[in-house]
Amino acid sequence: MASEKLYLYPIWIRIWHWLNAVLFITLLITGVSMQYSNPENPLLVSFELSVELHNLCGILISLNYLLFIFGNAFTSNGRQYKMKTEGLMTRIFNQSIYYLFGMFKKQDAPYPISAENKFNPMQRFIYSTAMYVGFPLIIASGMAMLLPEMIIPQIFGLSGLLLTAMLHVVIGFVLSLFLFIHLYVCTIGSSISSNFKSMITGWH
Numbered sequence: 001m002a003s004e005k006l007y008l009y010p011i012w013i014r015i016w017h018w019l020n021a022v023l024f025i026t027l028l029i030t031g032v033s034m035q036y037s038n039p040e041n042p043l044l045v046s047f048e049l050s051v052e053l054h055n056l057c058g059i060l061i062s063l064n065y066l067l068f069i070f071g072n073a074f075t076s077n078g079r080q081y082k083m084k085t086e087g088l089m090t091r092i093f094n095q096s097i098y099y100l101f102g103m104f105k106k107q108d109a110p111y112p113i114s115a116e117n118k119f120n121p122m123q124r125f126i127y128s129t130a131m132y133v134g135f136p137l138i139i140a141s142g143m144a145m146l147l148p149e150m151i152i153p154q155i156f157g158l159s160g161l162l163l164t165a166m167l168h169v170v171i172g173f174v175l176s177l178f179l180f181i182h183l184y185v186c187t188i189g190s191s192i193s194s195n196f197k198s199m200i201t202g203w204h
Helices: 011-036 047-074 076-081 088-100 121-146 160-186 194-201
Strands: none
Touching (some): 011 047, 011 194, 047 076, 076 121, 088 121
């Protein structure tokens, strides 16, 4: 079957995507460095530099997130994140079976990529959850720790700062898992590098 060449990623999406990737990976490295190292024995990056880079990249990724929100609000890309709830679990199950078995048997994808649907049902659910739930939570908790006077001192008898920090770390861990799964799924294409090239050229 002949493949169709689709222009799925306009320039603003590619700019947002690569900025987001660089900033998130920097936040991941500096966050791990702050969490598990001490000033005398830095893990990946020195503690002082980690704090400065983490704060700076946190502000930049928040501004970059606004590009994502406005871009989806005023372009057709926003419809890619809208889900029909009816039959959603069935569609996700079908896609799971394809990822687990079908693609290794060279079966056709149950939900092929098109201009109208560049995400399969599983991708749409996970990407929507990450971008519209995970990112707002990690940005809000990060900004709160950057400006701790905004945090309620006590929440249900516990330190508001501690709960905010725990939320930030947990959401960061979950989004890090998303990153690694995303990178793996990107290798599932006509070649290992084809999906990465698409995010450079815009063409799938």
